[in-house]
Amino acid sequence: MRKENIVIVGLAVFAAVSAATWLLLVAPAMTGNEINMPQGVTSQSVDHYELHMIVLWICVIIGICVFTAMFTSIVLHRKSRGYKAAKFSHSTRAEIIWTVIPVLILVGMSLPATLALVRMEDSSGSEMTIKVTGFQWRWKYEYLDHDLGFISSLDSASNAARQLNSGVDPRSIDNYLLDVDHPLVLPVNRKIKFLITADDVIHSWWVPDLGWKRDAIPGFVNEAWTNIKTPGTYRGQCAELCGKDHGFMPIVVRALSEADFESWIASKLAESRDQEQELNRLWTRQELMQHGQEVYESACATCHQPAGQGLLPAFPALAGSEIATGPVDAHLDLVMNGRDGTAMSGWRDKLVVTDIAAVLTYTRNAFGNNTGDVVQPMTIANMKQQGSQQEAAP
Amino acid sequence: MSSDIIHNEQHLAHADHDDHDHKPTGFLNRWVFTTNHKDIGTLYLVMSLLMFLVGGVMAIIIRAELFMPGLQLVEPDFFNQMTTMHALVMVFGAVMPAWVGFANWLIPMMIGAPDMALPRLNNWSFWILPFAFTMLISTLFMDSGGPAAGWTLYPPLVLQSGTNFAFVVFAIHMMGISSIMGSINIIATILNMRAPGMTLLRMPMFIWTWLITAYLLIAVMPVLAGAVTMLLTDHFFGTNFFNAAGGGDPVLFQHIFWFFGHPEVYIMILPAFGVISEILPTFARKPLFGYGSMVYATGSIAFLSFIVWAHHMFTVGMPLQGELFFMYATMLISVPTGVKVFNWVSTMWQGSMTFETPMLFAIGFVVLFTIGGLSGLMLAITAADFQYHDTYFVVAHFHYVLVPGAVFALMAATYFWLPKFSGNMYSEKWGKIHFWLSAVFVNVLFFPQHYLGLAGMPRRIPDYSPQFADFNMISSIGGFAFAATQLIFVGVILHCIFKSKVRATSAVWAGSRGLEWTLSSPPPHHSFTTPPDVTQNMVKHAE
Numbered sequence: 001m002r003k004e005n006i007v008i009v010g011l012a013v014f015a016a017v018s019a020a021t022w023l024l025l026v027a028p029a030m031t032g033n034e035i036n037m038p039q040g041v042t043s044q045s046v047d048h049y050e051l052h053m054i055v056l057w058i059c060v061i062i063g064i065c066v067f068t069a070m071f072t073s074i075v076l077h078r079k080s081r082g083y084k085a086a087k088f089s090h091s092t093r094a095e096i097i098w099t100v101i102p103v104l105i106l107v108g109m110s111l112p113a114t115l116a117l118v119r120m121e122d123s124s125g126s127e128m129t130i131k132v133t134g135f136q137w138r139w140k141y142e143y144l145d146h147d148l149g150f151i152s153s154l155d156s157a158s159n160a161a162r163q164l165n166s167g168v169d170p171r172s173i174d175n176y177l178l179d180v181d182h183p184l185v186l187p188v189n190r191k192i193k194f195l196i197t198a199d200d201v202i203h204s205w206w207v208p209d210l211g212w213k214r215d216a217i218p219g220f221v222n223e224a225w226t227n228i229k230t231p232g233t234y235r236g237q238c239a240e241l242c243g244k245d246h247g248f249m250p251i252v253v254r255a256l257s258e259a260d261f262e263s264w265i266a267s268k269l270a271e272s273r274d275q276e277q278e279l280n281r282l283w284t285r286q287e288l289m290q291h292g293q294e295v296y297e298s299a300c301a302t303c304h305q306p307a308g309q310g311l312l313p314a315f316p317a318l319a320g321s322e323i324a325t326g327p328v329d330a331h332l333d334l335v336m337n338g339r340d341g342t343a344m345s346g347w348r349d350k351l352v353v354t355d356i357a358a359v360l361t362y363t364r365n366a367f368g369n370n371t372g373d374v375v376q377p378m379t380i381a382n383m384k385q386q387g388s389q390q391e392a393a394p
Numbered sequence: 395m396s397s398d399i400i401h402n403e404q405h406l407a408h409a410d411h412d413d414h415d416h417k418p419t420g421f422l423n424r425w426v427f428t429t430n431h432k433d434i435g436t437l438y439l440v441m442s443l444l445m446f447l448v449g450g451v452m453a454i455i456i457r458a459e460l461f462m463p464g465l466q467l468v469e470p471d472f473f474n475q476m477t478t479m480h481a482l483v484m485v486f487g488a489v490m491p492a493w494v495g496f497a498n499w500l501i502p503m504m505i506g507a508p509d510m511a512l513p514r515l516n517n518w519s520f521w522i523l524p525f526a527f528t529m530l531i532s533t534l535f536m537d538s539g540g541p542a543a544g545w546t547l548y549p550p551l552v553l554q555s556g557t558n559f560a561f562v563v564f565a566i567h568m569m570g571i572s573s574i575m576g577s578i579n580i581i582a583t584i585l586n587m588r589a590p591g592m593t594l595l596r597m598p599m600f601i602w603t604w605l606i607t608a609y610l611l612i613a614v615m616p617v618l619a620g621a622v623t624m625l626l627t628d629h630f631f632g633t634n635f636f637n638a639a640g641g642g643d644p645v646l647f648q649h650i651f652w653f654f655g656h657p658e659v660y661i662m663i664l665p666a667f668g669v670i671s672e673i674l675p676t677f678a679r680k681p682l683f684g685y686g687s688m689v690y691a692t693g694s695i696a697f698l699s700f701i702v703w704a705h706h707m708f709t710v711g712m713p714l715q716g717e718l719f720f721m722y723a724t725m726l727i728s729v730p731t732g733v734k735v736f737n738w739v740s741t742m743w744q745g746s747m748t749f750e751t752p753m754l755f756a757i758g759f760v761v762l763f764t765i766g767g768l769s770g771l772m773l774a775i776t777a778a779d780f781q782y783h784d785t786y787f788v789v790a791h792f793h794y795v796l797v798p799g800a801v802f803a804l805m806a807a808t809y810f811w812l813p814k815f816s817g818n819m820y821s822e823k824w825g826k827i828h829f830w831l832s833a834v835f836v837n838v839l840f841f842p843q844h845y846l847g848l849a850g851m852p853r854r855i856p857d858y859s860p861q862f863a864d865f866n867m868i869s870s871i872g873g874f875a876f877a878a879t880q881l882i883f884v885g886v887i888l889h890c891i892f893k894s895k896v897r898a899t900s901a902v903w904a905g906s907r908g909l910e911w912t913l914s915s916p917p918p919h920h921s922f923t924t925p926p927d928v929t930q931n932m933v934k935h936a937e
Contacts, residue, residue, distance in 0.1 A: 219638020
């Protein structure tokens with residue numbers, strides 16, 4: 001084979017590879033395979049999918065035109081074929097044409113893009129409001145119309161498997177890294193407004209099937225909305241780098257029919273009434289230790305590690321630490337209010353009082369911290385009340 | 395002037411002596427105290443090649459951890475350090491210094507000057523960089539580890555960094571000072587040192603793109619320096635610029651950062667445009683199509699780069715009007731960029747093309763950069779970006795414009811001018827092998843990342859759901875192969891400089907035009923001691 005022919009073959013292969021990859025992008029889009037953007041279950045996700053497909057097709061067509069011209073030239077206008085170079089070096093008419101045509105294409109594209117954006121940003125007429133708070137590395141959901149709230153963390157099976165060299169095959173776990181202990185439950189066919197904020201660093205709340213993501217920023221409250229059409233479970237992840245466990249704070253939305261949602265809400269509210277009663281009784285040490293271990297494993301262990309040995313330099317050990325074996329008040333203050341300039345955030349509003357009491361009891365007695373202290377939920381509830389009165393007083 | 399001529403005649407008389415152009419002797423004098431534009435250019439290029447390899451090793455660690463689901467190699471925090479450092483090293487250590495290196499070598503030779511306008515400043519611009527990068531990379535060995543909040547350094551996350559943060563900020567300050575001094579030098583040289591007859595609109599495209607790039611650098615590096623200084627005081631001195639609890643604004647940082655960050659993207663790509671505009675006409679044996687509109691398109695892109703920054707932050711919750719403005723402005727960039735691509739294709743059209751390695755890389759650039767540009771157009775659509783944002787689709791997009799974009803252009807430039815710089819021809823066979831392997835594997839590496847992003851994989855995560863496993867594995871294999879291929883590049887360069895027996899002629903290429911090709915290969919230590927009279931036939935493009 002002549003040298004030049006090798007080049008031709010090489011270029012043809014290159015052209016074929018480029019074209020094939022483009023086709024790969026388009027073909028799955030037509031079969032609805034999961035390697036394309038999901039069409040989702042809201043008007044917005046359908047909007048954004050259609051917009052994506054329009055622009056993708058325009059780009060594919062532009063790409064094919066440009067590359068065809070280029071490869072035709074590469075095949076035909078070669079010195080090895082004896083082609084003599086032309087002398088032209090500009091053409092005002094051609095340059096005007098390929099300035100004006102792209103502008104027209106852009107104008108055509110901007111119309112659906114603008115309309116979709118206007119629809120997306122109109123959260124008026126919502127019938128229900130959910131407040132979403134991101135913090136390292138879980139989500140807190142509050143149903144503002146129902147006086148209900150809870151924290152949603154990575155499920156324990158994924159959490160065990162995702163540790164370095166855990167020896168657990170991720171494929172053996174259902175919805176690995178995309179499952180949580182308490183999913184956000186929403187009704188279908190209702191316009192729901194989201195108020196999105198964060199407690200420590202910036203996070204981003206994203207469920208692809210709902211069609212958008214929005215940053216959760218400390219000190220800001222961002223608005224977004226959804227109206228889910230089909231019942232089902234929809235999964236997403238935090239989309240803004242938020243520290244070491246950024247990859248491990250999934251989002252799960254369970255969309256229920258109106259009736260199912262109402263009964264879910266009723267049972268949840270009953271559950272939280274039970275919790276209030278729990279607050280006013282004396283807990284045994286064993287109860288606190290047992291519940292404390294659960295809370296510790298879900299809330300504290302990612303940083304301070306399951307055996308309390310910490311992860312230096314950022315995350316200090318609790319085993320034998322001055323705080324966990326020192327005065328209870330200082331320990332409580334740190335857990336409630338966090339410490340500025342570190343990843344330790346305040347848990348005052350993220351855990352209920354029984355959880356805090358239990359986890360304090362647990363950390364003061366586990367890992368060889370045998371202080372013998374028992375912290376009762378009541379004590380903390382009183383303190384919290386005094387604290388809020390003091391804050392309100394001046 | 396007459397003494398110069400006598401000087402030159404003396405040189406002719408002793409042309410076979412190696413020291414005829416007064417190169418300083420001794421390592422210290424030649425390289426550390428150097429004020430010579432070529433030696434400083436070489437230093438820049440060597441350092442950027444080293445940094446390219448260092449940043450590449452970090453990329454390999456990233457791709458190795460992502461080879462399959464589950465954590466096998468590194469802790470998540472170290473993974474974040476790798477993504478952060480990979481970006482900082484590649485942007486500030488590999489791509490930017492490489493372009494400054496080519497600017498140093500080529501600007502005096504292309505405009506008919508003896509050296510850069512400010513040679514001592516030039517020395518300092520380079521020599522603070524090794525210290526900056528030593529400081530930056532040393533953070534990896536500190537107790538607190540390296541920076542792990544992403545190269546975008548968003549607060550409040552970055553304020554959780556340990557003591558490494560001060561080192562990172564000062565390293566960025568030093569890189570900024572280096573870039574600003576380099577830019578001042580480049581602008582002063584281009585505007586003051588052109589040979590008679592080298593009018594602005596006779597300048598080669600590489601000179602034009604660098605002139606505009608230098609202005610961009612001077613405009614935005616101080617903005618970055620200000621932003622990181624505010625982070626520094628927020629972290630160590632109790633200020634609250636970006637702390638909402640103290641009355642500050644974390645989103646303000648993003649606005650400031652991207653006001654730097656978007657022009658920064660063009661700082662890396664405009665010189666690439668210049669190089670492609672040099673190479674395509676040479677191997678098509680036909681003048682650059684639409685020189686005038688190429689210059690104006692470059693200027694328009696530079697201007698637009700200042701008014702599109704917030705498209706990096708569509709999801710922070712801007713008002714509708716803001717989102718619309720930044721969407722329209724961003725879409726507009728595709729017009730001058732399109733003009734460039736169409737003009738390149740027209741330059742090739744009806745040429746008499748040959749396909750030496752620089753031409754192959756240049757064509758690879760046009761094709762793959764266009765793909766990156768088109769996915770950029772998709773990202774400009776704000777509503778669709780609510781899905782694309784911070785996913786692997788974005789990762790694929792910017793790697794397409796940076797790797798087969800800026801880096802391919804750097805490789806094209808290396809193959810194109812290395813024979814001129816070294817006086818020896820490189821191995822065409824190995825150059826071509828390098829190109830074909832790179833072109834195939836760069837696509838295996840980055841194309842599947844489009845699918846990953848669309849299917850919902852966020853960027854900057856060390857572990858993922860098994861549904862993303864197949865494409866991650868393909869991408870990683872492409873990554874390992876692409877990395878290994880670059881060892882060929884290093885081999886070709888070393889062989890060309892130290893071993894190659896084939897001498898390069900002054901013109902090197904059959905179709906070469908312009909002043910740098912009138913000098914010997916390698917060129918004399920001082921480029922044009924007598925300014926050449928630039929006539930039409932020394933200008934690269936048709937007038």
